[in-house]
Amino acid sequence: MVDKSIIGREYPEFTFEVEKGKIKEFARAIGDKNPLYYDEKAAKEAGFEGLVLPPSFPTVFAMAGGLMEVMLGDLKLDLSKILHGGQQYEYFKPIKPGDTVTGKVRIANAFEKAGKAGTMDFIVMETTYTNQNGERVLVDTSTMIQRR
């Protein structure tokens, strides 16, 4: 049974510095040739301050910031039984190369749900990111599903 007492649990903050090389590497991996991800000049001409981040790039913050460690360690999840059920981003301010974002993870919900494959445990993690100026830039809501 899913442990409801984890709801509201918070984890120590982590930081991530956004680098140009990582943006290009990510854009290549997803097969996107959009010049705004590779060419600073094109990005500036299009009205951006620097290279642009693809919409799902913030997964890089989460992975680097230890979301996996949180799940595997503290929540004792089994890699062979977990699935990424859903992912949401809410964008408040642009994030650009050179920014350092600080993420704070909180367990927003934990519940079980019966489905075709039997009852599964759902854990919803919410990560709020602020930039180096203390501005809230992004909220990441990630739902993990554990098969029993």
Place this chain on the structure above:
Amino acid sequence: MAGKQVFFEDVNEGGSMPEFVSEPLTETQFVMYAGASGDFNPLHTVHSFGEMVGYGGVIGHGMLSMAVVGRGLTDWLGNKALKKFGVSFRTVTKAKDVITVKGVVAKKYTEGGNNCIDINLVAENQRGETVVTGNATAALPSKS
């Protein structure tokens, strides 16, 4: 890549976003995505692990599917519009899968001075199976 600017006046409730079709996914891409994203779950890169879990081999990252949907959105609306973007993962992807992303404008409204649209999204593989469903909210510039 982004086409010409889409304005609030250009979209209507019930209207469709241009269909986006991915290149066939490859196992090399899963390795590239693991490195780029930092998600080294062996399900995506180690064949024997994928077999043990029952997938018969490696599967693509769910977040790679989301990235493909994101490509459809940014190709259509550019890189300044998105306010919210969410997906639910329905079916795993495998190498050689071709993902088609479709979207419908569910709602068009003005809120807090922004001209917004809500978009319902679905991505399917070449067998017509739903890979992800999702939704997005975008703020668009107005012609006036």
